[in-house]
Each structure stands twice: as structure tokens, then as C-alpha cells.
Amino acid sequence: MAENREILLSIRHLTMEYQPNRRLFEKKKPSVKAVSDVSLDIYSGETFGVVGESGCGKTTLGKCIVRLLKPTEGELLFRDDEEMKDLLKLDRKTSFALRRKIQIVFQDPYASLNPVHTIREAFDEPMRVHGIGGGSREKRTQMIADALKRVNLQPEYMYRYPHEFSGGQRQRICVAKALVMEPKLIICDEPVSALDVSIQAQLLNLMRRLQRETGVTFFFIAHDLSVVQYMSDRIAVMYLGNIVELADSEALYAHPMHPYTQALLSAVPVPVLHEKKERIVLKGDVPSPMNPPTGCPFHPRCAHCMERCKREKPILQEDMEGHLVACHLYREKE
Amino acid sequence: MQEKEYILRVQDLKTDFKVGRKTVHAVNGVTFDVRRGKTLCIVGESGCGKSVTAHSIMQLLPPNGMIAGGSIDYYTPSGACETLSDYKRNGSRIRAIRGKEISMIFQDPMSTLNPVYTVGSQIMEMLKKHEKVDRAEGKARIIRLLGELGIPNPEIRYDQYPHEFSGGMKQRIMIAIAMICNPTLLIADEPTTALDVTIQAQILDLIRRMQKNYGTSVILITHNMGIVVEVADDVAVMYMGRVVEFGSVEQIFANPMHPYTKALMKSVPVLGMNKDRELTVIEGTTPDASTVFTGCEFAERCESARPECFQRFPKDTVVEAGHRVRCLLYEEGGKSNG
Numbered sequence: 001m002a003e004n005r006e007i008l009l010s011i012r013h014l015t016m017e018y019q020p021n022r023r024l025f026e027k028k029k030p031s032v033k034a035v036s037d038v039s040l041d042i043y044s045g046e047t048f049g050v051v052g053e054s055g056c057g058k059t060t061l062g063k064c065i066v067r068l069l070k071p072t073e074g075e076l077l078f079r080d081d082e083e084m085k086d087l088l089k090l091d092r093k094t095s096f097a098l099r100r101k102i103q104i105v106f107q108d109p110y111a112s113l114n115p116v117h118t119i120r121e122a123f124d125e126p127m128r129v130h131g132i133g134g135g136s137r138e139k140r141t142q143m144i145a146d147a148l149k150r151v152n153l154q155p156e157y158m159y160r161y162p163h164e165f166s167g168g169q170r171q172r173i174c175v176a177k178a179l180v181m182e183p184k185l186i187i188c189d190e191p192v193s194a195l196d197v198s199i200q201a202q203l204l205n206l207m208r209r210l211q212r213e214t215g216v217t218f219f220f221i222a223h224d225l226s227v228v229q230y231m232s233d234r235i236a237v238m239y240l241g242n243i244v245e246l247a248d249s250e251a252l253y254a255h256p257m258h259p260y261t262q263a264l265l266s267a268v269p270v271p272v273l274h275e276k277k278e279r280i281v282l283k284g285d286v287p288s289p290m291n292p293p294t295g296c297p298f299h300p301r302c303a304h305c306m307e308r309c310k311r312e313k314p315i316l317q318e319d320m321e322g323h324l325v326a327c328h329l330y331r332e333k334e
Numbered sequence: 335m336q337e338k339e340y341i342l343r344v345q346d347l348k349t350d351f352k353v354g355r356k357t358v359h360a361v362n363g364v365t366f367d368v369r370r371g372k373t374l375c376i377v378g379e380s381g382c383g384k385s386v387t388a389h390s391i392m393q394l395l396p397p398n399g400m401i402a403g404g405s406i407d408y409y410t411p412s413g414a415c416e417t418l419s420d421y422k423r424n425g426s427r428i429r430a431i432r433g434k435e436i437s438m439i440f441q442d443p444m445s446t447l448n449p450v451y452t453v454g455s456q457i458m459e460m461l462k463k464h465e466k467v468d469r470a471e472g473k474a475r476i477i478r479l480l481g482e483l484g485i486p487n488p489e490i491r492y493d494q495y496p497h498e499f500s501g502g503m504k505q506r507i508m509i510a511i512a513m514i515c516n517p518t519l520l521i522a523d524e525p526t527t528a529l530d531v532t533i534q535a536q537i538l539d540l541i542r543r544m545q546k547n548y549g550t551s552v553i554l555i556t557h558n559m560g561i562v563v564e565v566a567d568d569v570a571v572m573y574m575g576r577v578v579e580f581g582s583v584e585q586i587f588a589n590p591m592h593p594y595t596k597a598l599m600k601s602v603p604v605l606g607m608n609k610d611r612e613l614t615v616i617e618g619t620t621p622d623a624s625t626v627f628t629g630c631e632f633a634e635r636c637e638s639a640r641p642e643c644f645q646r647f648p649k650d651t652v653v654e655a656g657h658r659v660r661c662l663l664y665e666e667g668g669k670s671n672g
Contacts, residue, residue, distance in 0.1 A: 053530035166619050196379040197557060198616035201601040205613055223530065230603030230613075253606050267535035268605050269560025273587040281539055282532045285500045 005043040007079065008184060008217050009065070014038045014074035016060050020290075032289050034060040035071075036241040039316070042185070044079075047211065047218040049232030049249065051225055051264070053286055057241040058221045062187045065219065066104045078102070079184075100130045103178035107190035109170035113162040120144060120158040123177055130181065147176040150213075151206060168199035172206065179210065187219045192227060204231060225268050229253055234322075237261050240289055240297040243316055247323040257325040260298050296328065304329055340409060341519055341551045342368040342391070347404035347419070349383075349390045358624045360386040362575035363404070365650070368519065368568075373545065373552040375562045375583075377598075378572035381620055384555045387572075388521050391553075392432055393423045410435065411518055434464040437512040441524040443504035447496040453507045454492035457514055464515045479510050483540060502533035506540070513544055520545075521553045526561070538565060559599060563587060568656075571595045574621065574631035581657035591659045593636045630662065638663060 016035040022028060035057040042048045050058045063069045065076065067087060076087040080098060087098065106112040113122060123144045126132075133139035145155035151172040162170060171191060178186050188207070192200040204227065211218060222228045228235055229249050236246040237258065245258040256262045263280040282301045287293055293300050299309040308328050316326040349361035361383040368374045376384045389395050391406055406419040408431070421428040440446045448456060457476045461467060467475070473492065480488035483506045496504060505525060512520055522541065526534035542565060545552055554565060562569055562583065569586040571579040571594065579592040590596045600614035618635045630636070633643040640662065648662045 053532065168619060196620070197598065198379060198601050199619065201613040201615045204603070205615055208612075225531070226603045226605045229605055230607065230609060249609070263532060265605065267531045269534075269538075269558060269564050270605055271559035271563050271587070271599060271602065272604065273563060273584065279535060279539075281535050285502055285533065286530075 005046075007041045007077075007084075008044040009042040009079070010075075010077040010084065011038060011040050011042075011065070012075040012077065014061070014064060014076065015072050016057070016064055016069060017072045030290065033241050033292070034289060035064065038074075038241075038243055040236060040243065040246060042217060042219060044184070044217055045211075045215050046233040047220050047231050049220045049222070049228035049235040050238060051222060051228045051235060052238035053223060055240075055286060055289060056238040057289075058223075058238050059189055061238070062104065062189050062219065062221050065185075066102050066187055067099070068104075100126070100132075100181045101184045102187065103181055103183040103185070104187040104189065105171070105174045105178050105191050108194050109167050109174055110194075112174055113170060115162050118159055118161055119148075119173060122162075122173075123147070123158070123180055126177075126181060132181065143180055147180040148173075150179065150210065151176045166199075168195055168202060171195060171203055175203075175207065175210070179214065179216070183216060185217045185219060187221070189221045190223065191220075193222065193224065200227075207231070225264060226270075237264065240287065240292055242297055242326065243324075244298065244327070245323075245325045246316065247325075251320075251323050255323075257319065257323065257330060258298075258327050259302050259304055259329070296326075338413070339369060340367045341370045342409070342553075343405075343407045344387070344391070345405045345407070347387065347390060347406060348402040349386050349395065350400055350402040351396075352398045352400075353624070356624050359402075360399070360575055360623060361390065364570075364572070364575070364577050365404075366568075366570045366577055366580055368551050368553060371545075371549050371551055372567040373554055373565050374568045374570060375566035376553065376555045376570045376572060377557060377559065377562055379557060379620055381574075381623055382572040383575040384572050385523055388438065388523050388553065388555055391418060391521065392436065392438055393418065393421060393428045394432075394438075395423070408436065408519075430464075433460055433517075434515045435517055436519045436521065437515070437517040439505070439508050439512050439520070439522040439525045442528050443501060443508050444528065446508060447504060449496050452493050452495055453499070453510075457507070457511050460511050461514050476510070476514065479514060480506075483510055483513075483544075484536070501529055502536060505529060505533075505537055509537075509540065509544070513548070513550075516548055517550060519551045519553070521555075523555045524557070525554070527556075527558075534561075541565070559602060571598070574627075575623075576631065576660060577658075578632065578661070579657075579659045585654070585657040589657075591653060591657075591664060592632075592661050593638050593663075594632050597637075630660075 014035055015037055017031040017033050019031050020029045038061060052058045064071045077084040078087050124140060127140050133143055144158050148155050148157060153172060192203055220228060220231050232249045235249050235252050236243045239260050245261045256265050263282045266280045284301050287300060295311050296309040296314050299305045306328060314326045314328050316324050318324050319330050344364060344366050347361055347364045351358045351360050364387055378384045390401055401419050405417055408416045408418050410416060454476060458472055461472050477488045477492055480491060485491050485503060485506055526537050529537060544550060556562060566583045569581060569583050570577045573594050579595045590599060597614055597616045601616060603613060616635055629644040629646055630648050633639045643662055648660050649665060650658050650660050651664045652658050653664055
């Protein structure tokens with residue numbers, strides 16, 4: 001990455017708690033912390049990957065950034081014209097204007113396009129609302145055609161309905177739909193996990209090419225470590241709503257520090273003959289976020305668990321240049 | 335000799351589905367063998383017919399599906415040969431084999447367990463169906479198996495309902511149902527696709543351990559090449575209802591021959607690979623299952639396709655002992671086999 005990196009989005013102490021639905025006269029249930037105290041910086045033009053197993057809060061984090069969810073606490077500082085603005089404390093007008101700068105591509109391409117709208121209509125609505133193309137219908141049609149061409153689809157396809165496309169094509173349409181808004185940041189929430197392997201490669205290559213062409217920043221959420229590692233410049237590993245490790249993608253692969261990252265890496269089956277690696281098989285399941293363990297969230301499954309881990313929650317600290325880890329193993333005993 | 339070495343031989347299996355007035359050839363001439371005590375992996379993308387193959391073996395096809403040709407020969411431990419494809423679906427013979435000698439684990443553990451019965455009673459149902467055991471003895475056996483499968487407090491878990499189990503634990507219950515009668519062949523249809531990687535590692539470990547302890551032969555269906563390398567002895571690569579390449583795991587990975595197999599391997603990102611490298615893309619999309627082909631099914635997406643490929647079907651060619659490939663590129667050199 002370039003030396004003078006410009007921060008595009010700075011997430012500060014973001015916490016998202018869900019309040020479970022309460023029936024009449026029912027006692028108040030404890031809230032579920034899906035994301036707890038997450039802080040990270042995303043630089044312009046990079047791909048920032050987030051990995052973790054189901055229920056670790058990675059999708060919630062993504063939805064908070066696009067403000068589909070309102071975080072309980074924290075700040076989202078987003079760069080707009082050389083000025084960092086907190087997305088959560090904006091007046092309506094600025095907030096509206098900034099929405100087009102952050103777009104999202106969802107996991108399920110079958111559920112994220114409205115079946116009764118043609119592709120053109122699906123593209124047109126947000127463009128009209130945000131006044132892209134200066135209110136001219138011809139201009140917008142031209143822009144939609146260009147966007148479709150960019151993702152290797154024919155411009156005539158804009159008059160078709162979603163059911164006429166395969167899963168891979170739909171996902172490319174979703175990427176084009178995000179791009180046409182000229183965003184600074186695109187949240188990709190498991191964009192390839194619903195696709196077959198041969199189609200997956202098409203989309204991954206396409207996303208990398210688009211990033212080279214437009215300089216857009218990706219926030220890439222996935223559970224598949226090999227995909228995230230291939231796509232990302234930096235990676236955050238999440239476990240039960242916490243970031244347990246954050247590092248450059250190469251460093252994370254070469255020197256995983258957190259015991260959870262080590263286990264996660266060793267659990268990925270690698271399609272290479274005779275590459276028998278020492279596998280760390282974790283005991284048990286991910287604890288329920290309704291009832292998280294005390295201290296370090298990973299301690300009940302950790303092989304290196306110490307007394308201190310059960311009492312005290314480790315904080316994310318920089319251990320080497322740009323390599324952050326939240327684990328007592330790397331801390332001086334106090 | 336063959337009867338000793340092989341447990342299942344599938345010859346030129348064809349399975350058709352009637353969809354409206356059309357007939358879809360979901361499985362179109364599949365041939366493979368499963369060696370006794372070994373693991374065969376069937377790999378392929380969605381819609382290639384791998385699950386239909388498994389369901390054909392079990393005679394679990396839906397009403398609009400039927401075996402249209404070929405044979406499935408199952409060799410019992412005593413050495414008798416049973417041609418499963420000739421048995422009537424839901425006939426008494428196939429029902430005696432299904433669950434007892436050949437059993438199956440399905441992809442989605444969340445929807446295959448009945449939510450209104452305790453897991454214990456669901457395992458017991460299977461056991462009672464096939465063996466004469468009294469309740470107490472059966473329960474003791476089930477609890478012992480649950481313990482072996484790494485379920486903590488099996489005595490308590492026995493009386494719990496599926497919703498009280500996590501995804502990985504439910505999949506263990508499915509394995510328990512499949513393993514309780516000590517089957518000779520276990521068919522696992524994408525057993526870990528719905529699970530997280532760390533849980534996937536646990537389940538794969540478990541299947542391997544059960545195989546070692548009980549000498550069970552396994553057919554594992556997956557789309558993940560990484561899993562294949564880890565568990566397979568033999569590999570069958572399927573595309574559009576046909577096995578395009580078959581061989582031992584060493585043969586397939588050290589020396590992949592079919593263009594589809596090669597492309598499939600290069601199209602997935604491998605942990606730690608050079609990030610400057612572009613992934614190999616298989617152009618186009620998988621054709622619709624009802625497409626009628628006049629030549630190789632893969633030809634239109636194949637880089638090495640020649641005009642001939644569109645005109646006639648490639649024959650199964652043996653390139654070396656145990657390694658077969660269905661591609662015109664290799665036909666002249668090897669011995670033709672059908």
C-alpha cells in the first residue's frame with residue numbers, strides 16, 4: 001500500500017446491541033451485543049476484509065456502516081471533501097447526500113433484486129432520487145448502459161427482469177448498481193458465497209478489475225478465509241462481536257498471532273496434495289452471543305487459556321507494525 | 335476378487351426427471367466404483383447430478399424421477415451381489431438395506447431432523463426398524479455412540495429436542511442416525527456445506543475416525559476441492575450428469591487431465607497464493623439441465639475445444655491404471671473403453 005494513506009472511514013468504538021422482542025408483560029430480556037466496541041480505519045482505495053464464522057457480527061458491522069442499522073454507540077467518521085464527518089450525527093440533508101457515497105452488495109443475488117422491476121427501473125430509482133445524470137432520462141440510460149458494459153453484460157439487458165439472469169449475472173448486476181452511484185466505499189457482504197466456484201472466480205476477477213479502474217474502496221465481508229485473503233489488503237478477524245486480530249493480509253497468513261486466527265487458518269482445507277499441516281481442531285461451538293463468556297470471548301475454546309483470560313477482556317493493541325491482536329499471551333503480566 | 339475389493343459398482347447409470355412434457359437427463363451415463371473401506375469423493379458444481387446419483391443409489395428419487403438405465407451393484411459383506419437399480423423403490427428389500435447397510439447424511443442438518451421428537455427417539459426409530467433390541471439396551475448403545483461422536487453429556491442430550499442443538503451438534507446427530515446400525519457404506523451429501531470452517535474440521539475428522547473404527551466405506555459429495563484432498567482415496571469429477579474424470583486422489587491432483595478438472599482447480603483462491611495472479615475463469619455459465627447436446631457437454635466453455643468436440647461424444651479413455659478421462663484430447667493415445 002502507498003505510504004501516505006488517506007483514511008476514508010474511521011470506525012470508533014462502534015457497538016450495536018439488539019433488543020430481543022418482548023411480549024406483553026414479559027420481563028425485559030438482556031440485549032445481545034452483536035458488535036462490541038469495534039474500532040478500525042479503512043484507507044482509500046484498499047480492500048478491507050472481515051472474516052469470521054456465522055454469528056460473529058460481521059454483517060451487522062457492514063449494515064451499521066451503510067446505516068441500515070443504527071448503532072447503539074460509537075462514531076463513524078467518513079471523509080467528505082477533506083473533512084471527517086460523523087455519519088451518525090449529521091443533519092438530514094448532508095446525511096442524504098452522503099448515502100450515495102457508501103453502497104452495499106448483498107449476499108443473496110436472488111433476494112436483492114425486485115422481481116417486478118426491470119434492471120433499468122432498479123438502477124433508475126436511486127439515480128433519480130440522488131439527481132445523478134442531471135435529471136435527464138437519456139443521460140441516465142446511457143450511464144446504466146455503461147455500467148452494465150463494465151461488468152461484461154450487454155446494455156440491452158437493462159430491459160429484462162431479474163428472473164432472466166443466472167445467479168452470477170445477478171450478482172454482477174448488483175455490483176454495477178452499486179457502481180453507478182459513484183460511491184467511495186462499497187460494502188460487499190458475502191458477495192460470492194451463494195455462487196458456484198467457476199462463477200465465483202468471474203466475480204472476484206471483475207471486482208479486482210473495477211477497483212483498479214475506479215479506485216473504489218471495498219469493505220469485503222466473507223466467511224471463506226481463502227477468498228478474503230486473496231481479495232484483501234488488510235484483514236480483521238472477528239469473533240463474537242469483537243475484532244481479535246487485524247493485520248496486513250500477508251502478515252495474517254504468515255504469522256497469525258491470535259489462537260483463534262491460527263485455528264481458523266488451520267481449519268481451511270487446501271486443495272494441494274501432500275500439504276499435511278498441523279490442524280488445530282477447536283473444541284465445542286461458538287458461545288451464544290446472548291450469554292457471552294466473561295473475560296476473553298474466546299477463552300472457553302482456547303488451548304492457551306490462562307487464569308487471566310477468564311477474568312479480563314484483552315484489548316486490541318498493536319504488537320508489530322500494523323499488526324493488532326487482542327490476546328493476553330502477547331501482553332506483559334501486570 | 336472383484337466382490338472383495340469393491341463394495342459398490344455403478345455402471346452407466348442414467349436417471350431421468352419428467353418436468354412437464356420434457357425429460358431432463360440429470361444423470362447421463364455415470365460409471366464409478368467404490369472400494370471397500372475407502373472414500374470416494376464426487377465433486378462438481380450445483381446441477382451436475384452428484385446428489386441425484388446419491389439419491390439413485392438409495393432409491394430416494396422423487397416421484398417424477400426414475401432410473402432409466404444402467405446398473406448399481408452392491409456387494410454385501412457376505413459376498414452376495416445385490417443390483418439396487420432393479421429393486422422397486424420402497425420395496426421391502428431396498429428398505430431393509432437403506433439405513434441398515436447403506437445410510438446417508440444430508441446437507442442441511444437444520445431441516446432433516448424432526449422438530450417434534452427428541453433426538454434420542456429419532457435415533458431409536460432407526461435402530462428399532464432394523465434390529466431387534468429392547469429399549470434399555472438400545473438406549474445404552476445410542477448413548478455410547480453419542481459419546482463417541484463427541485457430544486458432551488449424552489445421557490441428558492438423549493432426551494432433548496433438535497432446537498436445543500447447534501448446527502454442528504445437529505450434524506453429529508445425523509451422523510449418529512446414519513451410523514447406529516453400523517452401515518457398510520455411508521453416503522454423505524455435502525455434510526459440511528451449511529457449517530462454519532472450524533465446525534467443518536470437527537465433522538470431517540469425525541467421519542474419518544468413524545471410518546477407521548468401523549471400516550465403513552464412504553461416498554462424500556462436495557464442491558470443495560480442499561475437502562477432496564483431505565478425505566478422498568478416489569475422486570469422480572462430474573459435469574452435466576457425466577463423470578468427466580475418475581481416478582485416485584493422487585492421479586487427479588498431481589496430473590489432472592480433463593480441461594474442466596484443471597479449470598476447476600485453478601478457479602478457486604488458495605490460502606497463501608500469490609495475489610497478483612488472476613484466477614482462471616471458466617467462461618460462460620453451466621448450461622440448463624434440459625439442454626440436448628450433440629457433443630461434449632463442456633465444449634462451449636472449454637479452452638481446448640476443437641470443432642470435433644461439438645460433433646460427437648468423447649469416449650471414456652483409460653490413461654493409466656485406474657485413471658479414466660472423458661475427453662477427445664486423450665482418445666487417440668489411450669485405450670478406448672466404451
